[in-house]
Amino acid sequence: MREPVCFISTDADGQLFVTKEAKDILDEITQPVVVVSVVGLYRTGKSYLMNRLAGQQTGFALGSTIESKTKGIWMWCIKHPCIDDHTLVLLDTEGLGDIEKDDEKHDTWIFCLAVLLSSTLVYNSLGVIDNTALKNLHYVTELTENIRVKAQVGSDDDSSTEFMRVFPSFIWTVRDFTLELKRDGQSITADEYLEGALVLKPGCSSGIERLNRTRLGLRNFFATRKCFVFPRPTKDEDLMRMEELTEAELNAKFLEQAEVFCNYVFNSAKPKAITGGQTLTGNVLGSLAEVYVEAIRSGKVPCLENAVEALTQIQNKQAVDQALQIYREQVSMSVCFPLDPLELSDIHRQAEKKAIYAFISISFNDCEQKAQMELMKQIQNEYEDLCAQNRNQFLLVCKEILKHVFTSLDEDLHDGSFIHPGGYLKYRNKLQCLTKQYRAETNNKLMSEEVLSEYLKEQEKFDMRILLADQRLSEAEKREEERRLQNEALHQQQRALKEKNQLQEQMLHDQERTYKEHLNETLQRMEREMNRSKEDNERVLEAKLKEQEALLKQGFQELADQINKKIKSLTDEMKKDEESKPSTLQKVVATVSMAASQFLRGIIPKAININSIGEG
Template identity: 50%
Template sequence: MSCSKSKIDMPHPVCLITNTEDGGLLICQEGIDILDQIIQPVVVVAVVGPYRTGKSYLMNRLAGKRKGFALGSTIESKTKGIWMWCVPHPHIEDHTLVLLDTEGLGDVDKGDEKHDVWIFCLAVLLSTTLVYNSLGTIDNTALEKLQYVTKLTEHIEVKSRTEDGESMELMRVFPSFVWTVRDFTLDLELDGKEITADEYLENALMLKKGDTVTPNVVNYNKTRRSLLDLFAVRKCFVFDRPGNAKTMKQIEKLADDDLDESFVEQSMAFCTYIYTNSKSKTMRGGRSVTGRMLATLAQTYVKAISSGQVPSLDNAVESLAQIHNSRAVQEAVEFYRCEMTKRVHFPTETQQELSDIHAGVEKEAISIFIKGSFNDQNQEYQKDLVKCLSKEYEELVKQNMEESRKVCRSIITRVFGSLEEEVKKGIYMRSGGYIEYCSALERAVQQYRSEKGHGLMVEQVLTNYLAENNNVGENILAADRSLSEAEREIEEERREKEALEQKNRQLEEQKAIQEKLFLDEKNSLRENIRQLTVKKEEEERRSREEIMRLQQAIHQGRRSPWNSFTSFLVNDVIHPATSWISKIF
């Protein structure tokens, strides 16, 4: 298997969720490790259905392979638990197609309906497209075998955000539904007119009137109503038999030319639809789910089931947000730290130089966080990021100053060294020596300032040095007998004036640094808000697209709750009453 941040290509499927000896479910670490490496958005297609109906073959075709998911040629069910195959998406760049093959429902050897319900629920929770595969026709018997759908509201918890209740909320987050009917031998006709496979499905799902009165009608409508209530997007494909019994036993070894032509065409149409219409998995607000996030969701759901709880969409989102927002902060800070280490060469000549590097790297770090985070309530994690990056930058500023001080001290030692030696020898302790000393000192100061590479603490270090050696000039001035008392007073006043001017240079130097740092802080907050605004606008755009998708999927006037549902999305998602920007920082 080859994995990278940009691409993952598994040579074969691996188990994602396995069965325990006592009939429970257990996460397989190998599958989680693979998902954890995928930072691309994922399109998740899961197949469910009765055992021995050819589910695995369909998934192999979606993977573009003849072999992969185990096919069985006997009455024994081959797939146990949920198996996963991650391949580059053939149509969408920088996306990974995650195929989930589930164990057959209704396996007589297993005989555990509750286990089947959980497998069905997990397939629904993890996928963006749910493929239900069955044999023969879509009749009442086939729909009775799909009774698991009626238990979804009992086995999946979601806090309703609409007046229309849980079903409408589930419809918003549930995958699209594709029913594949294998070995279909009927003519697609209704009342003597040719119909499409989609019309065939919708006709089979039509409700009988009187379901609130007659028990038989209630039972008849139960599965149908659940499918209509929970899956906004529905699609149907019918398949001819691929060949005779001999062909069926070795189908994974045969090329398309060896299979029934109609079956091959139908299979290609199915794959094309999945590639083209299956959306990337998203959370509320349109946040794309990566493989890494999908791994967390799978772990969260299985943990809830194993502990006897009902998987909660809200708890899963909260858990996912905590884990991935914390990770997003860590990754952003680590990126900032590493990039600043590579790009900054201490000491910088000016604070502006360090500020410019900081601004560029911080912008990238914020982008990493924005892309990796979601559902950041009140921007708590982004606030943490701001604090962390501010602390990192503060340390770099301190380091830059200290490195500059070291370089400046080294330059002072070199430049003022000869003057200090002359002072030690007493060369200037004579008549006329003070003027000569002042001239030599001024030359050294000018040479010091003209040096390159000493950084931004030039005047501070010079001020400290001159202050420490102030008594040298005083002693030389006192020893110079060539100066009159008036001249001596003038020189003392000049020395005080020069010391004050030097102090002012230091203060101006410090003021310029402080002003730049304050501007850096303002620019940092501005960049955080800018990127957050862009992200929010993108989420709003995705929400609008989701509304349009559901509007197109639900026939005009077929569902009375639609108006209030649309109102919820528009008022609570797209145009929140309180600006989220005002809450940050």
């Protein structure tokens, strides 16, 4: 993308909607996406930070008046500068707190969508982090009211553990920062400055509770927190023309901090993932945004579990259709019948591999592998049709060669040229000579022996007629010749059967290869998702342990005890997940094997050693 486009806008009725232009762009992105959103009060310089991340001086609109410039959420997709085969999606959100807005809930939904769609959330503010700044971030305290993780009413949906798993990492950028980073006379880091601002205030009055609510929200919902402080970028009179300024005209310390900020985002922001470690691609991100926005439009609370269910249906059908289309396109570019069976098998293998890769990229939450098995079945049907077409083409070619080679023999038979003493030997010699010529011209082509077998079987009536009519042969010679004819017929049947068996073996080999290819991809994806889920749990666990330690130091024993219960629950869950991992993978092997055996005749349902998958 050369420039940003509007991603989520509002219609004439003030309702949010995902724009077609942005959705079409995301639909083309089958790579994992790293999504960075920026939120904050309007007129705080959010858009400029996003432009820096895009490596551009201009792009996201910068306002130079008291009016909010960005409306809705704007999107800019670029190649990730540090991670191969990943796309960086930058989301610049409408400024919060614009007094001209009519809908008080609008800002809340913009903030919630930024949280739900991003893997890293940047909150941008001016001045310092104090009580006023925390009050301006009151949207954090409303997250549990406006976002649900679980669909079932009464489930443990307000658990901070659940939110931490799916919420993005949090970066607070403080602009126009003029203070020294010192506390009690000692230098501190920006991160220490943030964490110090999030220390809970003792007491239980309503005022203190309000002050602590945002602090607790940030501590309980965002496992990873980071802070950057930026000095004023330039002189006051130049702020209105930031897009025009060269780097030489900007504050060197501002540029230095901007570079540190960008490098941190590039190297630490993870691909967007949701429950179970499932990484999102661009097309899934677009569909996810539509699901969330539709929930908001209908007056419902966006629910991650419901979104996953909806996405599963949307994405998996699309994944099968697109993967099948890719298979067909790849095949059509390479197939020109007739083809050597091994060459057709190789074309099938290459096309299927690309189709499976596309399916894995597009599909979503195919836990029971139903969509993948449907793709396997569809491709197998396509391949069997290709093989049938190939056989028919070879059949026509071999029949043409046979007609050309045996025409003279058929004419002689029609004229009765062999019905005379000594005619049988002449007939037999010509038949053998032409058979040899036919085999030379067909050169072991597919279907050549089957076509020859059919022809020779039709000739049997002429064999016996000519043999019996040849008075030069004795009865003993005729009986001997009958036995020879029977043996030749048997040998020819064996040749044709061998040809069929070779085709069958090739088909079974292709089916086994198909099965292993699908199984390998499935297991690899599950392994990646399990590892990502484990990383997310470890990140949450580390955050909980730090939070417990901090609460104990600050004297909040009751809150620390609550955290301890969550730590124990999470630890037990992680242990259970690790113990069940082998059996989960083995169950997948058995499921794929059983399903594949229904339409891949060469696959016998069985439990396969997971370590052996991919061998051979």
